[in-house]
Amino acid sequence: MRREEALSPGKSAFVSSPAGSGKTQLLAERYVKLLEENLKNKRLQEYSKEFAGKALTTENILSITFTRKAAFEMRERVFELLLTSKSEKLRKIGQELLEHPERIRISTIHSFCHSLLRRFSLEASLDPEFDIIGEWAGEELSLEAIDTAIRDAIEGDIGVRKDLQAFLTRLPLRKLIENVSSITKKLPITDPTFAAWQGKGNQIYFEIFKLAVDILKRNKTEEGRLEYHDLEVETLKLLRENPQWLNILYAFNSQIQHILVDEFQDTNFYQWRIIYALIEDWVSGSGIKDELLVDPTLFLVGDEKQSIYLFRGADVQLFREAKRIMEKSFGREGRYVYYRPEENYRSLDALINFANSLFQKVMRGSEEDNLRTSYTQFKKGRKDTRKGKVGILLYRSLAKMGAEENREVDAEIMGGKIQSIVGER
Numbered sequence: 001m002r003r004e005e006a007l008s009p010g011k012s013a014f015v016s017s018p019a020g021s022g023k024t025q026l027l028a029e030r031y032v033k034l035l036e037e038n039l040k041n042k043r044l045q046e047y048s049k050e051f052a053g054k055a056l057t058t059e060n061i062l063s064i065t066f067t068r069k070a071a072f073e074m075r076e077r078v079f080e081l082l083l084t085s086k087s088e089k090l091r092k093i094g095q096e097l098l099e100h101p102e103r104i105r106i107s108t109i110h111s112f113c114h115s116l117l118r119r120f121s122l123e124a125s126l127d128p129e130f131d132i133i134g135e136w137a138g139e140e141l142s143l144e145a146i147d148t149a150i151r152d153a154i155e156g157d158i159g160v161r162k163d164l165q166a167f168l169t170r171l172p173l174r175k176l177i178e179n180v181s182s183i184t185k186k187l188p189i190t191d192p193t194f195a196a197w198q199g200k201g202n203q204i205y206f207e208i209f210k211l212a213v214d215i216l217k218r219n220k221t222e223e224g225r226l227e228y229h230d231l232e233v234e235t236l237k238l239l240r241e242n243p244q245w246l247n248i249l250y251a252f253n254s255q256i257q258h259i260l261v262d263e264f265q266d267t268n269f270y271q272w273r274i275i276y277a278l279i280e281d282w283v284s285g286s287g288i289k290d291e292l293l294v295d296p297t298l299f300l301v302g303d304e305k306q307s308i309y310l311f312r313g314a315d316v317q318l319f320r321e322a323k324r325i326m327e328k329s330f331g332r333e334g335r336y337v338y339y340r341p342e343e344n345y346r347s348l349d350a351l352i353n354f355a356n357s358l359f360q361k362v363m364r365g366s367e368e369d370n371l372r373t374s375y376t377q378f379k380k381g382r383k384d385t386r387k388g389k390v391g392i393l394l395y396r397s398l399a400k401m402g403a404e405e406n407r408e409v410d411a412e413i414m415g416g417k418i419q420s421i422v423g424e425r
Helices: 001-006 023-042 042-051 068-083 086-097 109-119 136-155 159-168 173-186 191-195 200-223 227-240 245-253 270-284 316-331 349-362 404-423
Strands: 010-014 062-066 105-108 131-132 225-227 260-261 297-302 336-339
Touching: 001 023, 001 336, 010 023, 010 270, 023 042, 023 062, 023 068, 023 086, 023 260, 023 297, 042 245, 062 068, 062 109, 068 105, 068 336, 105 109, 105 260, 109 227, 131 136, 136 200, 136 225, 200 225, 225 227, 227 245, 227 270, 245 270, 260 270, 270 316, 297 316, 316 336
Parallel strands: 010 297, 010 336, 062 105, 062 260, 131 225, 260 297
Antiparallel strands: none
């Protein structure tokens, strides 16, 4: 019953979906349900024909994932549902979308930010043809900026010049560059963070860091280049700080009525604030949605047990914060459902029983426990009579080997074990 409620196009849903519970299928089915609801809404269709010159299908549905692979899989699943539908109308729409795939707004968070910044490049003071650079190129740019900052500090007229020259007699230049580079990766660019720093050496790092950040920003602006993190920062600034932010949000909200987000447990601060900025108008229940008799919906899917991107800023607390906000905002109108699937469609009995037995003892967190998560038992969802088998493979990792060598040994041992299991069949 809860699954059907989660698929209801008039309700927002928060889905805590563990591994193997069929979340991609759920997302795709929700997407198609929203499409069907669009087709039924006569006022929405009239509005679309008047202002866009065509009937509306999927253009008001935005689906955000965190990897290209996930976006591709969801697109494939949506096309499969449409093209194999019993409804001739849906099959026809599926064919049309195959010919015009740009009408399906299923993309990664960075692709979405990219498209929004290009659309409002003038307001964002960006080159509309800006390039996105990868991690390696971004690190090279950072090191160049730090190198320039240190040399400018030595040759220029900043307050720490003499201290820096003395400091460099004790610390090689390259080592200083690496240290500042490490800082730029780990700390946000805010003066209060550094206010607590003590000692002259830290003050030198601080001055060089500020100078390097300015140089890096200037270089990227002049060259029309952005890193992936810049996409998030610039998008949030566009939606929150730009003088035209209200008009920008109105333009967005006049086109998008439904947002679906996959792998929400991997969301970082900027990504969640971007999403929240887009839905804030919905929470108040005002705006163009009322005119079109559309209930805007938010559909978040994730599993806090699978949050693995802490090194990229992912914060599982945002997962819980979003759940509380949705309960408060959409729940008061009876337009919210919380759904936690219990079926596992990936594993056989032996593995499910083993996982249930082990992890209910290990994962004993609660909603109030910010450091631990809780475990919910699975049920078998596969129509498969095989039982499966669980084995524990123990071997000694050699301390004298490096991390890379240990990974190679792990892969070799696991590969051999898998090969022997396959050979037994």
